[in-house]
Amino acid sequence: MEIWQHWWVWVAAGGVLAILEVMVSGYVLLGFAIGAVLTGLLIALGVLGDWMSPMVLVFAIASLAAWLILRRIFGLPRDRVKIIEHDINEN
Template structure:
């Protein structure tokens, strides 16, 4: 398991899977994790390929949190506004 966590293509495959899952269950939850996995996978291609497993998992967690916070700020409704529907689309 530890060898898989240090392999770049596993992280990119996880990013792809999480991106597909985000398309099926929208809400910008899985997209933050997908961005974190993609950045972690790309980082393992470069100078960070010698990191330990806990450091890689910490990198993934921090990047995922930052991505989720940015997505929440960019795509959320303006503060104080609530989306309401007054009609049924089937009427």
């Protein structure tokens, strides 16, 4: 059995990516971490077989979906730049 066929490898990779997310902002690595953990859970439940193709496909789709959800929840506010039209020191 190859190393990528073990569920704990995917979950451990997700944990490492979640830890790296603390150092890098933007929720990019967190999306990959969620995708890796979800893939590991599906392998542990026996939903995914021993083939690499379904594992990578599930990982990619889950990572993209997680990133989009995180971007929707924690994304930038609509008004990104605040324009100040008057000086508070003027009388």
